[in-house]
Amino acid sequence: MKKNRERFCDREREFVYTFKVGSQCLELRVPLKFPVQENASHLHGRLMLLHSLPCFIENDLKEALSQFVEEESLRDYDRDAESSLEAVKSGEVDLHQLASTWAKAYAETTLEHARPEEPSWDEDFADVYHDLIHSPASETLLNLEHNYFVSISELIGERDVELKKLRERQGIEMEKVMQELGKSLTDQDVNSLAAQHFESQQDLENKWSNELKQSTAIQKQEYQEWVIKLHQDLKNPNNSSLSEEIKVQPSQFRESVEATGRIYEEHRKLEESFTIHLGAQLKTMHNLRLLRADMLDFCKHKRNHRSGVKLHRLQTALSLYSTSLCGLVLLVDNRINSYSGIKRDTGNQNGESDDKTKNAERSYLNILPGEFYITRHSNLSEIHVVFHLCVDDNVKSGNITARDPAIMGLRNILKVCCTHDITTISIPLLLVHDMSEEMTIPWCLRRAELVFKCVKGFMMEMASWDGGISRTVQFLVPHSISEEMFYQLSNMLPQIFRVSSTLTLTSKH
């Protein structure tokens, strides 16, 4: 088919026009390339000018030219059409495959021919939840979630205590053994004890993780059933028990055992906000914020000041199924199944009850730097979506460039933000969650500059994807950064982004 096509395309044909000037017969020959792209009247004007043709033939030439173009194009259409019919007839193109390609295209793209939609539990639940959270039942809903959260925190607390006890016991044992080392015990004995210790730790951890898994699953199911039931009851007007159902819940509100006891170590949170403009002529406005805070602060429910937290929670819950979501970038290593560092902490946050947290499918074990998986959350304090961006040790080195996988990952994250209405995104500015020794002041400045500049570039690119919807981008730096460093970074920001001027109110002259 290809060959046939080539024969008919991009051919030159000659347009011949004869006219008389007095007794003289003149001929105009113009090679034209088909298919003709340009407007016939432009072409005509050019011919008149180029060949200094007399004005009296103007209209006649115009007509002849457009007729010629029309006829020749029709002939091309016919030939092209016939050749494709011929290709089917001769079997060069498989009829069945052709027909099924068409059928597939219709089935995949048009509502009329698409397969009927399987009811999606996800979306139905979305509607139900969205309804409830925007109803008086919202408080009950949040309280229930909170209770789940508390009970899971207690479990985690217990786990930690038990693990701690175990470790302490093992520590003592090990110490004893070490004292005996070289006397009555050999290296091998020590090793076997260490292995034994590790094994019992693993066992305990597994036990707990199973228990946690089980309780979250129970909670999840309970919660879902309860939400569906409540929704049905709400729809049913002659249900008197309803108001009770809603009322009863708050009284059940349990204070967390450690709520008063465990006070978060509150670092002085540093924060600075900027309003910036992007674009040369038409400017789009965005908000930037530089924060010295822990990434997980956005996930944690701070138990020590409840009312404010509740508002945060409510806000997050209300917007869960809206078109302005909040996202967070967490940096992870490439071992999805392992359980360490920040992933462990997130795990703890996530573990605290959930109605519909969906973890990424655990099937791909290897993810590469720059790739990320996305989890969705309904009960983190300020976050709906978490991007788990895979980075390697390379980010600790000082010389990463704008083409680094981590940076490209950020770009893809911002792209997802565009396509999925995530309007607030928090990014670790230095691409690390914790500071280490090699991260000197110049290292920080260099890294911050790189990330600022790249994000600026991506935001400008985003404007062409989504028409410049106003966004909030939060840059987070680790707690361990000094106040001085923080202000150095906050001074850098307005040099890279164009900060909109403060509104100055002046009296009229």
Next chain:
Amino acid sequence: MFPLEDAEIGAFTFFASALPHDVCGSNGLPLTPNSIKILGRFQILKTITHPRLCQYVDISRGKHERLVVVAEHCERSLEDLLRERKPMSCSRVLCIAFEVLQGLQYMNKHGIVHRALSPHNILLDQKGHIKLAKFGLYHMTAHGDDVDFPIGYPSYLAPEVIAQGILKTIDHAPSEKPLPSGPKSDVWSLGIILFELCVGRKLFQSLDISERLKFLLTLDCVDDTLIVLAEEHGCLDIIKELPENVTDLLKKCLTFHPSKRPTPDELMKDKVFSEVAHLYTPFTKPASLFSSSLRCAELTLPEDISQLCKDINSDYLAERSIEEVYYLWCLAGGDLEKELVNKEIIRSKPPICTLPNFLFEDGESFGQGRDRSSLLDDTTVTLSLCQLRNRLKDVGGEAFYPLLEDDQSNLPHSNSNNELSAAATLPLIIRERDTEYQLNRIILFDRLLKAYPYKKNQIWKEARVDIPPLMRGLTWAALLGVEGAIHAKYDSIDKDTPIPTDRQIEVDIPRCHQYDELLSSPEGHAKFRRVLKAWVVSHPDLVYWQGLDSLCAPFLYLNFNNEALAYACMSAFIPKYLYNFFLKDNSHVIQEYLTVFSQMIAFHDPELSNHLNEIGFIPDLYAIPWFLTMFTHVFPLHKIFHLWDTLLLGNSSFPFCIGVAILQQLRDRLLANGFNECILLFSDLPEIDIERCVRESINLFCWTPKSATYRQHAQPPKSPSDSSGVRSSAPYFSAECSDPPRTDLSRESIPLNDLKSEVSPRISAEDLIDLCELTVTGHFKTPIKKTKSSKPKLLVVDIRNSEDFVRGHISGSINIPFSAAFTAEGELTQGPYTAMLQNFKGKVIVIVGHVAKHTAEFAAQLVKMKYPRICILDGGINKIKPTGLLTIPSPQI
């Protein structure tokens, strides 16, 4: 466009294909989103106006590559007739066939193929005539390339269309790009539809899509398609009983081989239509404004004038064009997306449910379920006009038919007149969103523009109030005095032959106002290229300077479907405001312009001027792109429109005032900062409140004596014969619009260096006389002007020594001899008139002397002391002497 009449406005939506991840265009810039390409291609469809075609009105881009198309719509279609399951009468079938062909033929003439013909896209208006809907879909989507769904409906696809398969051109190198479907594929689709109408049922309902298509392709091998189709559907007897011309028509349409199938044009002329063809008169498009044919040629008054009033109905809104009605619908709170959401055409899922699970480094995502809401549902939703009609229910008929002859009444005298005049005092942004106000303005401008150029003066007058955004393109053309056969002129310019400037144009276009959807579309780029090339080619004495692209942008945007008009406007604009700015060596023009601008800053804001001069932040560093592009390089389009609405009413010195007004808005920051910060500030101009800027520029203009902005390189005034006829237009801010004829009292040109050395502007003796309201007695013919109370009061300071002053001076002037005026520190020495001078601070002060150097110095001193509005009499006292205006004071004073 036609009036709306009994038609309705409909909207349908679809998604453009998403772009592949991380692919760059050949120029290294990011690819244009498909929705923008479609939006650009759509525009031309708005100009395709035919009674058998649904008029396209608008397209808008929603989130995530969604497009919503607005077009004329009728609720009933052939689909409804088929649903009755009754065979249609043969005469009706013939009429329908003929009407469809009329529409197809007209489309084909404009290079457009329908490809999506189906019973539900053939609408029926109130009178039972057909209108083709969605006829532009194939065109706007680049023959289906830019969308995921196939264009056309399985039962109605022509065999060759099926055989060509679904090929996206992007998969192929351009050389092997298959041709799109031709006009004949529509004839096949029509054949199937007519067959269905004849038998009163839909075909192929029992077959699934792939079987349907296979069946259609096997029709090649049969003798008589008609019989096979009839047998397949068990309606042979109906088909056999059809009259010969109908079977003939069906057979011709359902010719398997396209080479043997007629085109719509050929088929229309076929004898099968001999019965019905005479019932229809061929359609001719009415001549538009700026067309070279006579617009009134077809106008005839009926014998009995009362005939005209016979079928008057009270639905005046329906007499407005569909474009206007839609525009007003939007103003009255119409929301396209909302309408489509209400009818459940747009069903978006919460974004959190559609997030992918995993993203690879190359941007490919994983675990994202196919979003059903992105499937094509091309149902057209009728937009309800209730809200609009309700809003306009109190608007009387007079508003729809304003009287234009009475110059006193520019607004209709209706009940709402008071409201309207109240509305006229509201801020422009509010007026532009006021439905009733815009209705009145649009109708008024529409009528005035129809009477252009006859009503030119009144257009100027109304434009001073405001310009309705919908009519801006034509109004600007009228204000710029565009006339004549602009299309023929534009067509005759060679826009194709490569010229050396091409490369620069090619670089500039993808950087010019690209935030705008229209101008960033490939269609927009092509138009840019043509208009710019046309201008460069047709102005051999001028060259392309970077900035011309920005200058072209507002005209192209406003006249996107009328390149000739965009070109004509641009060609009229440049000599008026940017005379010789585009010379190959334009330095003398620009230098003079900037020097005058400097003087204007000093004249209006001495403090700022002193500061800027002190830190060396001279206009050369920032103002060249301002003036060279008339601010189009620094502002987004919507601001340019408001700025230029006023600019076009002023003369060539108005831009100076805009420049000063911009500086004044940034005054505090400029004053507080040094050179580096100022440079940084202006590298990307901060947001400017444009309405305030316009208001202040007008105010500045009123304070500026005309001759203060005199430039020797300005466009020479038109010869009287030229200006007498057309340019009798009313002035705007000053008492003069076009330059007065030159006299001895006018300003004389001085060398650039001298001009640069003077801080304050010179004014002509003529202006001085005018401003002092002196009466000229001599043999000089100065134009006699009306006394205006708003004229600035001024003070004339005579700096000659007192002896000279006593011998004769301008009446009312004070004498502060230069030699003793200032102390060594530059302070004013105390004299009899010092207090008076201080009292006049803020008014116009004219320094008069006979040594040019002294007057300039004196003026500079005053500027240093922050005296605003200081100017110098050009030529000194000697200029006044011959007029006999000097008076000799009585000795006792």
